[in-house]
Amino acid sequence: MKTKLSAENLNISFATKQVLKNVSVEFEENKITALIGPSGCGKSTLLRSFNRMHDLVPYAKIQGSLKLEDMDIYSKNVPVTEIRKRIGMVFQKANPFPKSIYDNIAYGLKINNLPHDKSVIEKALTEAFLWDEVKDDLKMPAHRLSGGQQQRLCIARAVALRPEVILMDEPCSALDPVSTIKIEELILHLKEKYTIAIVTHNMQQAQRIADHTYFMYLGEVKESGPTQDIFENPKHEMTKNYINGVFG
Amino acid sequence: MQHNKLRLSSIVEWGTLVGTTLIVCFFLVVIILEIVAKGIGSLSWEFISSIPKEGMTKGGILTPIIGTVLITLITALFSIPFGVFCAIYLNEYAENNWLTRTIRAAIRNLSGVPSIIYGLFGLALFVQTLQLGTSLIAAGLTLGLLSLPYIITTTEEALMQIPNSTREAALAVGATKFETIKDVVIPSAVPGILTGVVLTLSRAAGETAPILFTGAAFYISDTNGYINQEFMALPYHLYMLSTQHQAIEEVRPIAYGTALVLILVVFLLNLSAFYIRYKFRKNEN
Amino acid sequence: MKYKVRIGLDVTFKYIFKATGLLVLCLLGGILAMLIYNSISFFMDVKPLDFITGMEWNPTAKNPAYGMLPLILSTTIVTFGAMLIAIPLGIGTAAFISEYAGTRLKNILKPAIEMLAAVPSVVIGFLGIVVLSPGIADMAGLPNGLNALNGAILLAVMALPTIITIAEDAIHAVPKTYKEASYGVGATKWQTLRKVIIPAAAPGIISAVMLGVGRAIGETMTVLMATGNAALIPTGFFDSVKTMTATIAIEMGEVPYQTTHYYGLYALATVLFFMTLIANIVGEYFINRLRKYHAA
Numbered sequence: 001m002k003t004k005l006s007a008e009n010l011n012i013s014f015a016t017k018q019v020l021k022n023v024s025v026e027f028e029e030n031k032i033t034a035l036i037g038p039s040g041c042g043k044s045t046l047l048r049s050f051n052r053m054h055d056l057v058p059y060a061k062i063q064g065s066l067k068l069e070d071m072d073i074y075s076k077n078v079p080v081t082e083i084r085k086r087i088g089m090v091f092q093k094a095n096p097f098p099k100s101i102y103d104n105i106a107y108g109l110k111i112n113n114l115p116h117d118k119s120v121i122e123k124a125l126t127e128a129f130l131w132d133e134v135k136d137d138l139k140m141p142a143h144r145l146s147g148g149q150q151q152r153l154c155i156a157r158a159v160a161l162r163p164e165v166i167l168m169d170e171p172c173s174a175l176d177p178v179s180t181i182k183i184e185e186l187i188l189h190l191k192e193k194y195t196i197a198i199v200t201h202n203m204q205q206a207q208r209i210a211d212h213t214y215f216m217y218l219g220e221v222k223e224s225g226p227t228q229d230i231f232e233n234p235k236h237e238m239t240k241n242y243i244n245g246v247f248g
Numbered sequence: 249m250q251h252n253k254l255r256l257s258s259i260v261e262w263g264t265l266v267g268t269t270l271i272v273c274f275f276l277v278v279i280i281l282e283i284v285a286k287g288i289g290s291l292s293w294e295f296i297s298s299i300p301k302e303g304m305t306k307g308g309i310l311t312p313i314i315g316t317v318l319i320t321l322i323t324a325l326f327s328i329p330f331g332v333f334c335a336i337y338l339n340e341y342a343e344n345n346w347l348t349r350t351i352r353a354a355i356r357n358l359s360g361v362p363s364i365i366y367g368l369f370g371l372a373l374f375v376q377t378l379q380l381g382t383s384l385i386a387a388g389l390t391l392g393l394l395s396l397p398y399i400i401t402t403t404e405e406a407l408m409q410i411p412n413s414t415r416e417a418a419l420a421v422g423a424t425k426f427e428t429i430k431d432v433v434i435p436s437a438v439p440g441i442l443t444g445v446v447l448t449l450s451r452a453a454g455e456t457a458p459i460l461f462t463g464a465a466f467y468i469s470d471t472n473g474y475i476n477q478e479f480m481a482l483p484y485h486l487y488m489l490s491t492q493h494q495a496i497e498e499v500r501p502i503a504y505g506t507a508l509v510l511i512l513v514v515f516l517l518n519l520s521a522f523y524i525r526y527k528f529r530k531n532e533n
Numbered sequence: 534m535k536y537k538v539r540i541g542l543d544v545t546f547k548y549i550f551k552a553t554g555l556l557v558l559c560l561l562g563g564i565l566a567m568l569i570y571n572s573i574s575f576f577m578d579v580k581p582l583d584f585i586t587g588m589e590w591n592p593t594a595k596n597p598a599y600g601m602l603p604l605i606l607s608t609t610i611v612t613f614g615a616m617l618i619a620i621p622l623g624i625g626t627a628a629f630i631s632e633y634a635g636t637r638l639k640n641i642l643k644p645a646i647e648m649l650a651a652v653p654s655v656v657i658g659f660l661g662i663v664v665l666s667p668g669i670a671d672m673a674g675l676p677n678g679l680n681a682l683n684g685a686i687l688l689a690v691m692a693l694p695t696i697i698t699i700a701e702d703a704i705h706a707v708p709k710t711y712k713e714a715s716y717g718v719g720a721t722k723w724q725t726l727r728k729v730i731i732p733a734a735a736p737g738i739i740s741a742v743m744l745g746v747g748r749a750i751g752e753t754m755t756v757l758m759a760t761g762n763a764a765l766i767p768t769g770f771f772d773s774v775k776t777m778t779a780t781i782a783i784e785m786g787e788v789p790y791q792t793t794h795y796y797g798l799y800a801l802a803t804v805l806f807f808m809t810l811i812a813n814i815v816g817e818y819f820i821n822r823l824r825k826y827h828a829a
Contacts, residue, residue, distance in 0.1 A: 051420065058343050079536055081422040089420040095413040098436045107431065108421030111539070154417070161421060261723040265633060268625025269642065272697070275690050276649045282664055283656065334557055337550035351554050354561040360744075360813035361564065362751025364778045365802050368785070372567045376790070393560060400557070424543040447651075454653025457753035457778070461785050483655040483754075490659045491758055500663070507656050518651045522644060 003069075004029040004195040005050060005087070005165050010064035012045055014057065019045045021219045023064075027165070027212075032187065032196045034210035034227065036203070038247060042219040043199045047167050050197070051087040052080050068165065085112050088158030092170045094150035096142035096157075101125075101134050104142045104153055105160045112161060120160065128156035129186050148179025155186065159194075166190065168198040172205065184209050203243055207231055215239045283507050290505030299471060304489065305498050309506050314471050315384070315464075315479035316513070320453045322388025322475070323395055327452075328445055330392070331399025332434075338400070339407040340429055359397035366394040367458040375462055385475040387463035391452045398451070402444020406437040439528035443521045450517035454510060456483040466492070482510040568806055571799030575599075578793040584800060590764040590780070592794040599797050601804065603766045607681070607774035608808075610767045611756055612749045614685025615692055619749075620742055622689070623696030627741075628726055630697070631704040650694035654754040661687045661759030673771060679761035682770040687755045692745035699744060703737020703823060704730055736823040743816030747809045753778040777805045 005027040012020040020042045027033045035043040045054075050073065054060040066073040073083055085108075097104050105124050109116035121138070125131040130152045134145070142153055151171055158166055168187070172180040180202075187196060187209055200206050206213055207227060214224040215236070223230060223239045234240040241247060294308055301307030334355075342348040370390025380386040410433055418428040434441075456464075465478035466488055473479065489503040490496070576584070579599045587600015630642050665686060666678030707730050715725040731738070761773025762783060775783075781798050788795045 053416065053419065056419075056425070079540070081424060081536070081539070084420055085422040089416075091413055091416060091420075093413055095411075095417040097414075097417060097432055107418075108423075111427055111431075112422050113535075157417075157421060258721060258723060262633065265625050265629040268622045269629045269634075271622055272626045272649070272693055273642075273645060275693070276645055276652075278664070279649075279652055279656070279660060279690075282660060330553055330556070333550050333553040337554040341547060341550055342554065348554075351558055354558050356817065357810060357813065358557070358561055358564075360747050360751075360809055362753065362778060362805060362809055364751070364753040364781050365564065365568075365806055368781065368799065368802050369564050369567055371785070372571075373563065396557065396560070424539055426543040426546045427539070429546075450651060454651075454655065456653070456655045457782060460782055483653055486659055487655050487754060487758065490662050503659065507659055510653060511656055514651050514653060515648065518648065522647075 001031075002029040003027070005069075005197065006067050007046065007049070008065045008067075010046070010049065010062070010066065012042075012049060012054070012063075013061045015059045019219055020049075023216075023219070023221055025214055025221060025224070027195055027197050029195050030191055030193070031211040032191050032198060032209050033212045033214065034206040035197065035199045035214050035216060036201075036206055036242070037216035037222075038242065039201075040218075041216040043214075043216050044169050046216070047169055047197060047199050048089075050165070050167055051084045051089050053089070055080060081112070085161050086163050087165045087167060088161060088163035089167045090151070090154050090158055090169070090171045093174050094147060094154050096145070096150050096153050099142060100139050101142050101145070101153060102138040105157055108157060108161050114161070124156045124160035125153075127159050127190070128152045129182065129189075130156055146179070148175050148182060151175060151179070151183060152186065155183075155190075159190070163194065165195045165197065168196065170199050170201060173201060180205070203231075203245075215242065217242075280511075283504065283511055286501075287504035287506075287508030290501045291508055295505055296509065299469075300467065300502075303495075304467060304493065304502065305495055309482070309485060309502070309509060311468055311471050312480040312482045312485040312506070313509070314473050315468075315481040316453055316483075316510075318384055318473045318475075319388045319391060319459070319479065319481060320449055322385060323391040323452045324445070324449055326389055326392030327395040327399050327448070331396050332403050332441065334396075335400045335403035335407060336429060336434075339404050340425070340433070355397045355400055359401065362457075363394055363455055364457040364460075366390055367460055367462060369393065370458060370462040381476065382461070382463040382465075382478055383476045384463055384473065384479045387459040387479070387481075388475075390458045390462045391455060394455065394458055395448045395452050398448040399445060402448070403437070403441045406440025406444065407433065409440060410436050439524055443525045443528075446517050446521040446524070450514045450521070453517070454483050454514050456481075456487055459484060482506060482513070486510060564806075568799055568803040571796050572803045574791075575793065575796035575800040579797065584797075588766060590775075592784070592788075592797060597794065599793075601777070601801060603764050604775060604777045604780050604801065605804065607760070607764075607767055608750055608776040608778070608805075610681050610770070611684040611688060611760065611774060611776055612746060614681060614770055615688035615749045616742065616746060618686060618689035619692045619696055619745060623693050623741065623745070624700055624731075624738060626693075627697050627700035627704055627738075628731070631701050632722070632726060632730070646694050646697050649690070650698075654691060654752060655758070657687050657691055658755040658758030661755065666759060675771060677761070679759060679773060680771050681760060681767055681774045684756045684760035684774065684776070685770065687759055688749045688752055691752055691755060692749045695748050696741045696745040699741035699820075700734070700738045703734040703741065706737065706823070707733045734823075736819040740816040740819035740823070743812050743819065747812035747816065750812060751778065751805065751809045753782050757782050777801050781805075 003026045008024045010020055010023040023046060037043050048054060049062060050066060054062060097107060102121055105121045106116040122131060145153060172183050210227045213227045213230045215222050217238055223236050231243055296308055296313060297310055298308035299310045370386060374380045374386035374389050375382055414432055414436055415428050418432040459481060463478050464481050464484040468478060468480050486503060486506045489499045493499050584599050584601055587598060588602050589598040589600045590603050591598045630639060634642060661683050666683045669678030669683055711729050711733055712725055715729045756776045757779040762775040762779055763773035764775040767774045781802055785798050
């Protein structure tokens with residue numbers, strides 16, 4: 001197994017508040033890795049540090065090494081836009097651009113100087129299971145889509161750039177069960193091509209889709225392993241309590 | 249008995265509040281009715297399409313209309329980019345430090361500075377120091393400065409409405425911060441920015457004090473609207489016709505007509521701002 | 534676009550945006566510098582004490598007099614009169630809109646008040662000349678009605694939208710629980726308004742009034758057109774007055790550049806600037822107090 005994305009001894013603090021303490025994680029290629037843990041445990045912060053989303057927070061302090069294969073993500077020689085092109089992201093709440101469906105996909109391609117003709121757009125939308133639903137309304141403003149469709153559009157937007165990794169920050173938390181199932185199917189389908197890291201609050205979801213799972217608590221990784229092991233034989237009392245819903 | 253007394257007093261009390269509100273509405277009604285009733289007689293296509301004639305006792309108000317349109321255009325060209333850029337800086341870039349706080353305090357103070365002082369500043373800076381002379385451009389820039397704080401404040405409010413997730417969406421596909429602002433943030437904020445801009449321009453179009461000594465003229469014979477020449481403007485024309493003209497009673501109908509056109513211009517701009525705001529809110533839901 | 538170009542644009546615009554922010558500082562600095570520089574030039578020729586306490590403003594006389602008292606008192610009496618009218622009307626209207634009016638009525642009243650705010654001052658001044666001043670002249674038996682009362686009423690109309698809007702926000706922001714508590718102990722709507730809502734909204738109402746004062750002090754065209762412009766110490770509302778703004782507006786057009794008189798108008802503008810500044814700072818202080826109070 002090949003490690004695609006990793007963090008070693010990662011410490012992150014915002015102003016005086018330390019959010020991550022000595023976190024080390026590895027995400028394997030073409031696998032889905034889930035990050036679980038109670039609110040405020042730092043799992044979103046960890047996820048966002050991989051595509052340098054904290055760069056714009058002036059008081060964020062990041063120490064440790066984050067790597068995409070052998071490349072140092074925070075190296076001065078690597079343009080941040082390049083990192084974000086290779087490491088895509090899907091957010092908690094669907095955030096399509098205030099543009100048409102077509103332009104939502106084309107935008108990232110355009111600014112990155114990649115081909116953005118209709119075939120590319122079609123391919124991305126097809127991969128995100130959305131093409132059949134929107135192929136006749138590509139000029140329609142994206143905000144007219146349903147919540148689940150919008151989120152799939154955001155996934156298509158990330159996929160269009162042919163990233164190596166897709167980070168997903170609770171992508172289903174704002175969706176109804178039917179849309180959630182559809183997105184889960186999509187995620188399982190995407191792992192054939194991409195490495196996926198997903199933050200989720202939904203224990204069933206983690207069990208349904210993740211190959212590996214990290215349990216985090218108060219800024220630290222408490223336990224990790226194959227998803228089945230974590231859920232069936234948690235080593236830590238805390239992990240057990242969390243997955244059984246004692247706290248959350 | 250007690251009950252009746254309570255009811256009577258509450259009617260009086262309610263009446264007081266309704267009364268104050270009615271008086272305020274009465275002011276607005278008087279303003280509009282007076283201007284419309286006495287100005288409508290002067291209003292005709294000829295009135296707005298011909299230049300003042302015979303010492304302004306006859307003819308129309310084409311020259312001041314052109315002047316007002318042009319000066320508002322200059323105001324817009326200057327204050328919109330400047331104001332929007334400044335708002336972008338404050339909302340998207342500025343950290344919360346002493347410099348930012350000072351800039352914000354300056355903007356609040358500038359919005360309270362009396363318009364006549366902007367007139368003096370325009371005179372000192374544009375007319376004299378930059379030697380633009382009393383001209384359309386000097387007066388337009390003066391009104392532009394006056395409009396700045398309003399454009400900045402309303403634009404910043406519009407930018408604040410844009411959720412951070414929208415910015416993150418663009419950053420996540422590899423856009424730079426500038427591209428994020430240009431391609432995603434500003435387009436999302438356009439309705440809000442536009443509302444503020446139109447309201448501000450409607451104010452600027454009706455301003456008189458700042459153009460008194462920066463370029464407004466009593467009478468100009470041509471309608472070419474050179475930016476380095478003095479100009480006529482609707483509000484100044486009204487001021488002049490109602491206080492400075494030697495045949496004040498004779499030009500009253502023209503004054504009323506001018507007031508009506510001015511008020512129509514301002515109200516139409518306001519209505520379009522309301523419309524943008526209304527449509528925007530509807531779209532959001 | 535090449536990556537280098539994109540980053541170049543990114544950095545360039547960052548500095549352009551920042552530069553506009555700094556230019557705004559320069560604008561305020563420039564206005565202050567202009568006022569102070571010209572005031573200093575003025576005080577080289579005229580003693581500050583003569584300016585502040587002088588009872589006569591007559592710069593074009595053989596022995597020019599630069600006493601600003603008549604002007605400052607003119608501004609004061611007109612502003613004071615305007616507030617006497619606008620404060621009760623403004624608060625009453627704000628209370629009505631916030632507490633009594635239904636949604637549909639609100640949707641008519643609020644735009645109406647925005648419309649009133651949008652009427653250009655020169656139009657208000659014009660109506661002062663053609664409608665209000667003849668009315669005042671008739672009622673008081675004066676030869677004409679271009680006096681402080683005329684100006685005060687017109688300024689009240691101009692200050693009303695500011696006062697109503699801010700006071701309405703303040704009243705609206707009073708927590709519902711306060712009202713419920715008051716009704717709970719059997720108070721009537723009016724008692725609740727007077728004893729609970731207005732006191733709770735007081736900081737906001739004070740700031741509404743102060744911003745209205747700032748607006749009235751700085752207003753030019755209305756008073757210029759409607760108050761008669763006699764630079765005498767006013768003794769009552771039926772006197773013709775010449776406010777600071779009107780003085781600048783009338784005389785700046787006529788004076789030669791860089792004379793004592795010219796500098797004197799800037800000195801007057803400096804006083805005007807600080808008067809409005811103080812009114813606005815006080816107003817803002819109370820708005821902030823209200824915000825903190827509601828945030829806590």
